[in-house]
Amino acid sequence: MEVTEVTNEQKLPRIERSHVLVCAGAACVASGAEEIQRRLEAKIQELGLNTEVAVYGTGCVGTCDLGPVLIVYPEGTFYVKLKPQDVDEIAEEHLLKGRVVQRLLPKDPTEHEIPTISEHPFFAKQVRIALRNLGVINPESIEEYIAVGGYAALEKALNMTPEEVIKMVSDSGLRGRGGAGFPTGRKWQFARNVQADQKYVIINADEGDPGAFMDRSILEGDPHSVIEGLAIAAYAIGATQGYAYVRAEYPLAISRLQTAIDQAREFGLLGKGIFGKLDFDLEIRKGAGAFVCGEETALMHSIEGKRGEPRPKPPFPAVSGLWGKPTIINNVETLANIPPIIEKGPFWYSSFGTETSKGTKVFALAGNINNTGLIEVPFGTTLREVVYEIGGGIPGGKEFKAAQTGGPSGGCIPKELLDIPLDYESLAQAGSIVGSGGLIIMDEDTCMVDVARFFLEFTVDESCGQCTPCREGTKRMLEILTRITHGEGTLQDIEKLETLAASISRTSLCQLGITAPNPVLSTLRYFRDEYIAHVVEKRCPAKVCRALIRYEIIPEHCKGCTLCAKFCPTHAIRGERREVHTIDPELCIKCGECLARCNVGAVVKV
Amino acid sequence: MKTLEDLKRVREEAIKAMKVREGEQRVKVTVAMGTCGIAAGARETMSALLDELNKRGITDVTVTQTGCKGLCEQEPLVEVTIAGSETVSYGKIDAEKARRIVAEHIVNGHVVGDYVITR
Numbered sequence: 001m002e003v004t005e006v007t008n009e010q011k012l013p014r015i016e017r018s019h020v021l022v023c024a025g026a027a028c029v030a031s032g033a034e035e036i037q038r039r040l041e042a043k044i045q046e047l048g049l050n051t052e053v054a055v056y057g058t059g060c061v062g063t064c065d066l067g068p069v070l071i072v073y074p075e076g077t078f079y080v081k082l083k084p085q086d087v088d089e090i091a092e093e094h095l096l097k098g099r100v101v102q103r104l105l106p107k108d109p110t111e112h113e114i115p116t117i118s119e120h121p122f123f124a125k126q127v128r129i130a131l132r133n134l135g136v137i138n139p140e141s142i143e144e145y146i147a148v149g150g151y152a153a154l155e156k157a158l159n160m161t162p163e164e165v166i167k168m169v170s171d172s173g174l175r176g177r178g179g180a181g182f183p184t185g186r187k188w189q190f191a192r193n194v195q196a197d198q199k200y201v202i203i204n205a206d207e208g209d210p211g212a213f214m215d216r217s218i219l220e221g222d223p224h225s226v227i228e229g230l231a232i233a234a235y236a237i238g239a240t241q242g243y244a245y246v247r248a249e250y251p252l253a254i255s256r257l258q259t260a261i262d263q264a265r266e267f268g269l270l271g272k273g274i275f276g277k278l279d280f281d282l283e284i285r286k287g288a289g290a291f292v293c294g295e296e297t298a299l300m301h302s303i304e305g306k307r308g309e310p311r312p313k314p315p316f317p318a319v320s321g322l323w324g325k326p327t328i329i330n331n332v333e334t335l336a337n338i339p340p341i342i343e344k345g346p347f348w349y350s351s352f353g354t355e356t357s358k359g360t361k362v363f364a365l366a367g368n369i370n371n372t373g374l375i376e377v378p379f380g381t382t383l384r385e386v387v388y389e390i391g392g393g394i395p396g397g398k399e400f401k402a403a404q405t406g407g408p409s410g411g412c413i414p415k416e417l418l419d420i421p422l423d424y425e426s427l428a429q430a431g432s433i434v435g436s437g438g439l440i441i442m443d444e445d446t447c448m449v450d451v452a453r454f455f456l457e458f459t460v461d462e463s464c465g466q467c468t469p470c471r472e473g474t475k476r477m478l479e480i481l482t483r484i485t486h487g488e489g490t491l492q493d494i495e496k497l498e499t500l501a502a503s504i505s506r507t508s509l510c511q512l513g514i515t516a517p518n519p520v521l522s523t524l525r526y527f528r529d530e531y532i533a534h535v536v537e538k539r540c541p542a543k544v545c546r547a548l549i550r551y552e553i554i555p556e557h558c559k560g561c562t563l564c565a566k567f568c569p570t571h572a573i574r575g576e577r578r579e580v581h582t583i584d585p586e587l588c589i590k591c592g593e594c595l596a597r598c599n600v601g602a603v604v605k606v
Numbered sequence: 607m608k609t610l611e612d613l614k615r616v617r618e619e620a621i622k623a624m625k626v627r628e629g630e631q632r633v634k635v636t637v638a639m640g641t642c643g644i645a646a647g648a649r650e651t652m653s654a655l656l657d658e659l660n661k662r663g664i665t666d667v668t669v670t671q672t673g674c675k676g677l678c679e680q681e682p683l684v685e686v687t688i689a690g691s692e693t694v695s696y697g698k699i700d701a702e703k704a705r706r707i708v709a710e711h712i713v714n715g716h717v718v719g720d721y722v723i724t725r
Binding site for chain 1: 607608609610612613616617619620621622623624625626627628629630631636637639640644649652653656659660663665668669670671672673
């Protein structure tokens, strides 16, 4: 293609003295980043700074609880929790007069301001490989991706034989980041070995675990790295066509990926004769957001226009995949790791991590933790380091209770195992999985039976219905769990749960069914006493299950201020002014409003 | 994209535009931008500095601002620090003088003695 003749002189921005990167990840966008960017651009224009200061959107910085955030370069000043009106001050003070706006900086635990992004403790323990460009480049500019070394790995790979490329990926020890952890190099080798007139490569961006958003963030923040990784995969196995299967509820990721695909075509990095050696193109296919379509055979059915249901393996997709042709399906994060592996070598990559889990893993930190967001750490980093150092601990000085890893296919890690290294083997041993990297932190106020119920509710909704054990079995398990949380469970119910779990795992076709009982099994393993408290003592130790708690007013503390009675939606609280109030348990719906309103601590949950 | 050279060409152009994100460069130029500085024309000085650097395609210079230095009568004040040498302060720098500082001090390494107030 002759498109390389578009030299970018006229397109390139002039050299500015300062760049402002506004986080344009979905979390920041949801909290108003777009308005912040618009207002900042307008203010810069108004101050006449538009030729010397440039504003760009960038990928998810990872500190989602601090959003909207922006970074001012060259200083690297990190402004957080911005409101639209703060932007004027940043423009007038920082960009015009060079004075850092102290009040908008993040604070460390001793309330001191943290002046630059590199000094923020959230980033200190991270090793960002898959996330290397998030918060660094503008995801809608192919020039910026190329400036940071993008597409050099593709060029390098095309000067090697496909076998050499596969060997590099195998030597790196990279395993699939979507959940199963299958060695990526071996998957590619299988597809390479098959002779066929047509082969396909697919990006699996059907990210479905509740609380996991690493794939979305990578597509939003660094789409070219995924395209480059896929093009390398295509060359390695001999494919000429690729598909990106992205769920339709990721509109921002889809639009950024489409922009990137268009740019890559314009630059001759997709299409015919890439670096004179490769013909490869890529199209987006939108999924309807069914969890099961993350399973590779269901995903391919969906691309083919069929119902998204898994089929038995073998044949494996590498042998007979999309339209019966050899196909490999790689997860977004897996592909984002490919260019650095090719560029810096497999042994650089395998120097991170543990003996069997090489490299780094992105985790989505969520739940009861101070720094929620997206982090990337070497495998083997302990849960304690993630929770207390990177995550900044549990809010409100509460006690850590458990971490849920791997979403609905995973399990819970209790407090006693806080020092567990996060890697494939250690988590499997503890009855959980790395999965796609969802990491939900739970504090002492969490009921583990309720957590198991939540995840099971999810699998009941998402089961495709093909296999009876998964379709009916999970539903029966959910009924039992619901019964237990309502205080109507028996000890036999717990045994029934275990029997059902075992047969669902044994007889389901795909991983959705096989792993569906995991949240129940792991909570039974570590928190059995909580189940027993529910069924025997009819008590919810964490005071979460509504049927098992009640609200009371301590007479000695009640001042008779009437506040609770005023806000009670069912008028369940009675009492005269300046006299002790009481709650009528018949009328009380246990909404907790009285507890939230009481100023003297007289209302308690028992 | 046919060859590695094509890629390198795009890369070199793009790197220039992104250099500002790497933090401090070989040369740091600071323009005092207190109220006094701005009143004395520091904005024009800043624009001229940036324009001159751009025209010459110089990318290893960080241009930044600072507040009032207390020497209001010498505004606009410009400080130039070349890595490894002492900071030079220039006083009463208008647009034209700013361009001369770029040409003589930043490009050729000769301090413009006429404008120096401290070294």
